[in-house]
Amino acid sequence: MIEIKDVSKRYGGKLAVDGLSFTVRPGMVTGFLGPNGAGKSTTMRMILGLDEPDRGEVTIDGRRYNEFKRPLYRVGALLDATAVHGGRSARAHLESLARSNGMRRGRVDAVLEQVGLTEVASKHVGGFSLGMKQRLGIAAALLGDPQVLMFDEPVNGLDPQGVRWVRGLFRSLAAEGRTVLVSSHLLSEMAQTADHLVVIGRGRLIADTGVEEFVEAGSAGRILVRTPYGGGLARLLVAEGAQVEQVEQAEHGMLAVTGVTQERIGDVAAAHGLAIHELRADRASLEEVFMELTEESVEYRASSGRDGSAEVVDAQATTGGAR
């Protein structure tokens, strides 16, 4: 479990992380999302004790990272896959890490095998593709078989098979009860991997919610109805107390309806003999929600209560507040 409590970090004049609080729980993959420059990497560096927060506290299982004498057994992290010495072999890179935490030699071979780098273990890392370097970084994170794992943009540079492999790996690590935090600036990627999302923008928390709730929070409960009888159905639904909007001027128009349930719309249409060709909840794509929530002027802030349900609140009140 990783706990971030009211953490702020300033570099020079730039506030990289601003009063950030969230908890990464075990047993699931938590997606750590935000546009580039949102403060994801800074937050991860603070989790690893590399950068000291100006304010607030970061703990792993209740302890500060720097208290761990052999942290690789507790926390495995991939921060930057390219942060390796190009002239060193993959095996030597892992061996030095393993040795620094007093591990046996066999661990290195085991993780090389696990990430599929056994064949090239004695080759210089400088000749590796970005995808191979990602695998090497993941191998380093797995060395100590830790309960807490963190990966910063691990999918970059992986080929499609690699992407599928890495998703499966994260899911199985979480299924074993581990805490898995995976950062990305691509929401579509997280949608397929994560169970829970922590979204930040400009160093602030935007959402801390399940993937499902996140999408629903952004879709504002609209229902889309496609029917050739748009005009007639709209009048009937307005009479039912709904708000109706014509969203597509296509041959068969699309109505966006709020204020009544899908069932009620279907019943009303059936009662009046109006054919419906499509009836569905307007699930905004994850990307749309993400873009909306992380726009430069953060308009909305979706936060989850203890019960995990998402609520969208006006963030102007919090952004305007004194910090």
Add this chain to the structure above:
Amino acid sequence: MSIVTSAEATGNGAGAGTGIGAGLPSDEGSNSPLGGPAARFLDLLAAEWIKFRSVQSTYWAVVCAAVPSILVGILIAQNVRSNWVNLSKHPDFHFDALASSFDGFQFGQLVMGVLGVLVISSEYASGLIRTTFAATPQRRAVLAAKTVMIGAFTLMCGEILAFAAFFPVQAIMHGVGDGLSIGSPGALRAVLVAGFYLAVLALIGLAFGALLRHTAWAICAVFGLVFILPGVVSAFPAPWGDRIGKFLPTDCIGQLIAQQPHANDLSRPWSFVVIVAYPVVLLAFAHYVLRKRDA
């Protein structure tokens, strides 16, 4: 997928299990017979050694240090010997066969300094330093391990080079009756200190690398200390050139490898103290800074 449990990996049975609640403090040295502080430092030392020996630049540096360190002295001695008849007619002629053995060390010292710089600056350059510090949050222990590792390695190389530089030059000078044996007065001292000096330069390089975190700047600092600064200081108006110059590492080592002590320099014991003080002070400062800075 299967993952070897850390109990297996640590081999000490105190590792955390794969279960979520099994938060046994496998990272705690006190719980493990293998994890005492002494064993830990040896682990860090071994890790640094693996990093050091697994890059080619290490081997190239040793070759680049060895060739001039040994050859330059030999070439100069050959030159002196072949012109011995003419040179010895000159009333002011004096040839220090002992100090001249180490003429090539002014190049060797630079390479050793660069080697020391690279031990840490290459990690900053690639970003590997973050991985290193994440694996070992006790940063000063990491720097201490680097210090011991590079210090021991360059001391060994330095002593080998010093002996390898001494004997050929003396063999050449024997031809004109000016050669020394290792038993000659001051000879063993000069050889041992010359080798030691190469390790000192490596440690100064390491400290500059840790402080400046950029390879180029740190190499400039080493270069400035051993090549530029002596020239600048000697240009100072008298008596300041001598007063300051005698505290430079180059002057101190010159005093320690000479057959006859120089009157203007520090005494030999003080010269040695000053030479040792350079890496000690710089590394102490690096330790202090390392603790405060973000990685």
